[in-house]
Amino acid sequence: MKLIKPCLLALTTMLFLNCTSKKELASLKNSYKNDFYIGTALSADQIEEKDEKVDSLIRKEFNAITAENIMKSMFVHPEKGKYDFALTDKFISYGKKNKMFIHGHTLIWHSQLAPWMEKIKDSTEMKAFMKDHITTIVSKYKGKIDSWDVVNEALNEDGTLRKSVFLNTLGEQYLIDAFKLAAAADPKTDLYYNDYNNEEPAKRKGTINLIKKIKEGGGKVDGVGIQAHWRLESPSLEEIETSILEYSALGIKVAFTELDITVLPNPWDLKGADINQNFEGSAKMNTYPEKLPDSVQEKLAQRYSDIFKLFLKHKDKISRVTFWGVHDGQSWLNDWPIKGRTNYPLLFDKQLNPKKGFEALIELKK
Numbered sequence: 001m002k003l004i005k006p007c008l009l010a011l012t013t014m015l016f017l018n019c020t021s022k023k024e025l026a027s028l029k030n031s032y033k034n035d036f037y038i039g040t041a042l043s044a045d046q047i048e049e050k051d052e053k054v055d056s057l058i059r060k061e062f063n064a065i066t067a068e069n070i071m072k073s074m075f076v077h078p079e080k081g082k083y084d085f086a087l088t089d090k091f092i093s094y095g096k097k098n099k100m101f102i103h104g105h106t107l108i109w110h111s112q113l114a115p116w117m118e119k120i121k122d123s124t125e126m127k128a129f130m131k132d133h134i135t136t137i138v139s140k141y142k143g144k145i146d147s148w149d150v151v152n153e154a155l156n157e158d159g160t161l162r163k164s165v166f167l168n169t170l171g172e173q174y175l176i177d178a179f180k181l182a183a184a185a186d187p188k189t190d191l192y193y194n195d196y197n198n199e200e201p202a203k204r205k206g207t208i209n210l211i212k213k214i215k216e217g218g219g220k221v222d223g224v225g226i227q228a229h230w231r232l233e234s235p236s237l238e239e240i241e242t243s244i245l246e247y248s249a250l251g252i253k254v255a256f257t258e259l260d261i262t263v264l265p266n267p268w269d270l271k272g273a274d275i276n277q278n279f280e281g282s283a284k285m286n287t288y289p290e291k292l293p294d295s296v297q298e299k300l301a302q303r304y305s306d307i308f309k310l311f312l313k314h315k316d317k318i319s320r321v322t323f324w325g326v327h328d329g330q331s332w333l334n335d336w337p338i339k340g341r342t343n344y345p346l347l348f349d350k351q352l353n354p355k356k357g358f359e360a361l362i363e364l365k366k
Contacts, residue, residue: 028347028358029063031365035315037101039064039322041258043330047091054326057352064101064320066257067091071105072112077133080116085140092144101320103257104141106149106194107134108178110164118165126169131181138185147190147319149225149257150182151175155195159206175210179219190319194225194257199235199243211250223253223319229333230261232303237310244310248317256311258324260345261303262333263288263296285338292344300344301356308361327352 028038040062047070049055058065069075070087077083095102108130120126138148154175156162166174182191193214198207211221224247226240247254264287283289288296311318325331329350333343347358 026362028061028361031362032321033063035312036318037064037320037322038062039066039101039103039320040326041066041068041322041324042091042094042326043068044070044087046326047087047094049094053352057348058326059098062100064103064322065091065095066103066105066322068325069112072109073117073133074112074114076137077117078114083136088141092141096144101146102144103320103322104137104145104148104189105257106152107137107182108150108166108174109152110162110166111153113165120165120169123169126166126174127177130166130170130174130177134178134181135185138182138189142186143188145186145189147192147223147255148182149194150178150191152194153196154193155198155203155206155210157197157200157203159202159204159209161210172213173217176214176217176219179214179221183220190222190253191220192223192225192253192255192257193221194227196227196229196258198224199226199228199240201239204243204246208246208250211247211252221252223255224250225255225257227258227324228256228260229258229324230303230307231266232261232263232299237306240307241310241314244314244317248314253319254314254317255320255322256318257320257322259321260324260331260333261300263292263300263344264333264341267337282338286341288344289342296344297356301360304347304357305360305364308364312364323347 032038038061040058042058042065045051046054046058047067067088070091076085076088092102094100117129120129134150138145154162154164154167161167161172170177179191182189193207193211195203195207197203207224211224214221226243226247244254265285267285292300308321311321323346325346327348327350328334328344328346331343331345333345334341344355347355347361349355
C-alpha cells in the first residue's frame with residue numbers, strides 16, 4: 001500500500017496539471033490558430049493599457065488588433081499639414097510587443113473626417129491631400145502594419161458609389177488612386193476594401209464591380225473586408241457563404257472585420273418611424289436594460305456557433321475574423337442607432353466574463 005499511494009498521488013497531480021493546462025490554452029486565438037487570425041478592436045484606453053484586467057484578456061484571447069478610432073483621419077490628421085501619431089505609435093508598439101497581426105483602419109473614409117477635409121472642393125487640392133495623407137501614413141508604418149483598409153464604405157446599399165467629398169471632387173478615379181498610392185508607399189502590406197452589408201446581393205455585386213475596376217485600373221487589392229455588424233436572424237448563412245465564395249473567386253482574401261451581433265430591435269425595420277423622436281429612450285427599443293435572458297444568450301451562442309462553423313468550412317479563403325470590441329460594455333451598439341441602450345453583442349460581458357457564445361466557439365474546436 002505504501003507504494004500505491006505515491007503512484008496515485010503522482011497520477012492525480014498529472015491529471016490536474018493536464019486539465020489546468022488545457023483550460024489555460026482554451027482561448028480564441030489558440031483554438032483557431034491554424035484557421036485564421038482572431039482579432040479585436042482596441043479603444044484608446046486599451047491601447048494605453050489603462051485597465052490591467054482588460055489588457056490581460058486581450059493578450060490571452062486575440063492575436064490581431066484594429067484601432068477602433070484613433071487612426072481615422074480626424075484624429076491622425078486634424079489640421080492641414082499637421083499629423084498626430086502619438087496614439088498610433090502606441091498602438092503599433094502594443095501589437096509588436098504582443099506579437100499580434102496589426103491592421104490599419106482606415107485611410108480614405110467619408111466619415112470622421114477632420115473639418116478642414118470636408119471643405120475641400122477643388123480636384124487639384126483633393127488629389128494633393130490624398131497623396132500626402134496616404135503616402136505619409138503608410139510610409140511611416142511601412143513594414144509595421146500588416147494590412148490596411150485603404151477605402152472604407154464607398155458604396156450605397158444598392159451597390160452604387162456613395163456621393164462623398166472624394167467622389168464629388170475626383171470621380172471614380174479616387175478609388176484606383178487610393179490603392180495605387182498605398183501600394184507605392186508599402187508594396188508588401190495587404191490592401192483591403194472594407195464595407196458593411198456587402199454580403200447582401202446588391203451591395204455585394206457593387207463591391208465585386210468596384211474591386212474589378214480598381215484592379216483593371218492598376219490598383220492592388222488583396223482582400224475585401226465584410227464588417228459583419230449582424231443580427232440574430234440575418235443575414236442568412238446562405239448569403240454569407242455566397243459572399244465568401246464570390247469574393248474569393250476574384251483571387252482575393254476575405255476578412256470579417258467588425259463582427260458583432262445585436263440582440264436588440266432595429267427601429268429602421270419599422271416603416272415610417274422617426275428614429276430620433278419616436279424611439280429615443282423607448283423601453284420597447286431597450287429590451288434588456290439590466291440583463292440578457294438565458295433564452296437570448298442561447299440564441300446568441302447558437303448564432304455565433306453557426307457563423308463560425310461556416311467560417312471553418314471556408315477557412316482557406318478567410319484571413320481574419322475581428323470582433324468590434326473586447327467586451328459588451330465597450331460596444332458602439334450601446335449608443336447606435338439609439339443612445340443609452342444596453343446591448344450584448346460580443347463574447348465577453350462588461351465584467352469581462354466569457355458568455356455562452358465564447359464557450360460555443362471553444363467547443364467547436366474540441
